[in-house]
Amino acid sequence: MSYEQDRHSNHISQSFNEELEQIRTELLTMGGLVERQLSDAVEALVAGDTEKAEQARKSDQAINDMEMMIDEQCTLIIARRQPAAADLRLIISVSKATSDLERIGDETSRICRYAIELANDGKNVRGYQEVRHIGNLVRDMLQNCLTAFARSDAEMAYKVAKQDKEVDSEYRTAMRSLMTYMMEDPRYITSIMNVMWILRGLERIGDHARNMAEHLIYLVSGTDVRHSSLKDIKRTVREVEQKK
Amino acid sequence: MSYEQDRHSNHISQSFNEELEQIRTELLTMGGLVERQLSDAVEALVAGDTEKAEQARKSDQAINDMEMMIDEQCTLIIARRQPAAADLRLIISVSKATSDLERIGDETSRICRYAIELANDGKNVRGYQEVRHIGNLVRDMLQNCLTAFARSDAEMAYKVAKQDKEVDSEYRTAMRSLMTYMMEDPRYITSIMNVMWILRGLERIGDHARNMAEHLIYLVSGTDVRHSSLKDIKRTVREVEQKK
Numbered sequence: 001m002s003y004e005q006d007r008h009s010n011h012i013s014q015s016f017n018e019e020l021e022q023i024r025t026e027l028l029t030m031g032g033l034v035e036r037q038l039s040d041a042v043e044a045l046v047a048g049d050t051e052k053a054e055q056a057r058k059s060d061q062a063i064n065d066m067e068m069m070i071d072e073q074c075t076l077i078i079a080r081r082q083p084a085a086a087d088l089r090l091i092i093s094v095s096k097a098t099s100d101l102e103r104i105g106d107e108t109s110r111i112c113r114y115a116i117e118l119a120n121d122g123k124n125v126r127g128y129q130e131v132r133h134i135g136n137l138v139r140d141m142l143q144n145c146l147t148a149f150a151r152s153d154a155e156m157a158y159k160v161a162k163q164d165k166e167v168d169s170e171y172r173t174a175m176r177s178l179m180t181y182m183m184e185d186p187r188y189i190t191s192i193m194n195v196m197w198i199l200r201g202l203e204r205i206g207d208h209a210r211n212m213a214e215h216l217i218y219l220v221s222g223t224d225v226r227h228s229s230l231k232d233i234k235r236t237v238r239e240v241e242q243k244k
Numbered sequence: 245m246s247y248e249q250d251r252h253s254n255h256i257s258q259s260f261n262e263e264l265e266q267i268r269t270e271l272l273t274m275g276g277l278v279e280r281q282l283s284d285a286v287e288a289l290v291a292g293d294t295e296k297a298e299q300a301r302k303s304d305q306a307i308n309d310m311e312m313m314i315d316e317q318c319t320l321i322i323a324r325r326q327p328a329a330a331d332l333r334l335i336i337s338v339s340k341a342t343s344d345l346e347r348i349g350d351e352t353s354r355i356c357r358y359a360i361e362l363a364n365d366g367k368n369v370r371g372y373q374e375v376r377h378i379g380n381l382v383r384d385m386l387q388n389c390l391t392a393f394a395r396s397d398a399e400m401a402y403k404v405a406k407q408d409k410e411v412d413s414e415y416r417t418a419m420r421s422l423m424t425y426m427m428e429d430p431r432y433i434t435s436i437m438n439v440m441w442i443l444r445g446l447e448r449i450g451d452h453a454r455n456m457a458e459h460l461i462y463l464v465s466g467t468d469v470r471h472s473s474l475k476d477i478k479r480t481v482r483e484v485e486q487k488k
Contacts, residue, residue, distance in 0.1 A: 064471040072468070075336060082326040092319060099343070179434065186430040190423065200444075224316070227308040 016081050023073050023094045024149065027101070030066040031146040033059060034101050035139065037108045038205065042135035045115035045198065046128050053119070057112035063105035070098045086219075093219035097149065100208040100215075104142065107201040107208075114194045114201075125188060126181050127195035130174035134202045137167050141209040148213060154220045154237045160213035161233050167206035174199055260325050267317050267338045268393065271345070274310040275390040277303060278345050281352045282386065282449065286379035289359035289442065290372050297363070301356035307349035314342045330463075337463035341393065344452040344459075348386065351445040351452075358438045358445075369432060370425050371439035374418035378446045381411050385453040392457060398464045402481045404457035405474055411450035418443055 037059045044052035074095045077083065083091060118125060141163045148156035175196065182192045217225050217233065221240045225233045281303045288297035318339045321327065327335060362369060385407045392400035419440065426436045461469050461477065465484045469477045 068468055068470060075332065078322060079328045079332055084323040088319065088323055096343075099340075179437070183430055183433055186427055186433075189427055189430075189433075193423070224312055226312060 019077055020087060020090055023070060026070050027094050027097055028146055028150055030063065030098065030101050033063055034105050035142050037105060038139050038142065041108050041111045041115060042132060046132050048119040050116050050119045053112040053115040057109045060105050060109040063102060067098050067102040071095055089219050089222065093215040096215045097212045100211045104205050104208045107205050111198050111201045114198050118191060118194050121191050123191050125191040125195055127178050127192065131195065131198055134167060134170050134174065134199060138202050138205045138209060141206055145209050145212045148216045152220050154217050154240045157213035157216040158233055158237045161210050161230055164206050164210040167203060171199060171203040263321050264331060264334055267314060270314050271338050271341055272390055272394055274307065274342065274345050277307055278349050279383065279386050281349060282383050285352050285355045285359060286376060290376050292363040294360050294363045297356040297359040301353045304349050304353040307346060311342050311346040315339055333463050333466065337459040340459045341456045344455045348449050348452045351449050355442050355445045358442050362435060362438050365435055367435050369435040369439055371422050371436065375439065375442055378411060378414050378418065378443060382446050382449045382453060385450055389453050389456045392460045396464050398461050398481045398484045401457035401460040402477055405454050405477050408450050408454040411447060415443055415447040
């Protein structure tokens, strides 16, 4: 029996089903906010647009509020509905994914702060191309994560885990170039450091997106794939596909 | 009625009580591992002891395993025992604290890697005193967190939240000094960058310890104090004390 069949056949209450679907929808709404914040932050940085960066930084509050609200609903559903099996997994994975989204929001707010500092410095710093490139990669990961949650799509989640490897590799290359620029011209040390913190933040966002993907795979398969190799994740996902 | 009275009077099953106490005990055991890893990492760095750093790095595996094991137990208890109120809060806060401990373990493993690089570089780099100082502060925070969980002590958790402010301020001062050293002598850029990453890791460990403290306050008070000011946390903790 597939995950979706299992989930919809095992409990009778229509309103329970609705409550469960609601927390998933709220996760997606929160994800949309975070995704928007992340695009705005990267655009603001590259354009030197401090106002946009300031706006994006402020959406952190709304994101934090959503985290607490979703968590509270998860707790209420557990207490009232006594969920088990796939229902409980949905609640747990939504709650954990929410926490990763909140941390992505935190990293993004920090990126906004560095973007503002860099714009105020007014220097023409290297590394923006790398930021834009890695920024696009992690935004794509985040979008894929949300799609995976929307469709209970383990294959898509596996793709996110693979993308994280690519981000890590691009990140290392970018950091090496920045280190070289820094040594060539120490006048730019402060600005390049800011670009480095931004890249580090983006790399961490990639890690959180990967965590979210792992939570989705747990939801769909019942297997906890945290700290697993890509190969093991692939095997788990293939088993899910075969059961369909 | 205090939190402890509430928890022990509201359910009849002795074995349920034991299961709940067991996950708390396991959280503390996992916390002990992480605390040890963190002390070893900082000592290894300051002494340039690559073997010790390598050892500490490896304990990451055991920490990850404990995270998954505790999480599985939490899920099982929810599915079988249908906990509510303070029991459910215990499970939720243990599960969340476990996740923060795992991230502290991650940061510490990364610190070990930088410590090994620094030892292999063999240069006499500045910033070690700051690392030792901030390292001691965050280790102390972590110890206090674990004590707070062991004793359901909200006052102690509030102390941890306060300590995080101190860590943030010391971190900023240390980073400013390191930036100055870097500009004075660009030959040390690579090594100083490594020290900076270590300091950043320690600062993040402080954030995770603060998160843990907030989970404990939620457990004891029922109030979610994430994203709250120190003043609001203090008020919540005072209300807990008054109910005792």
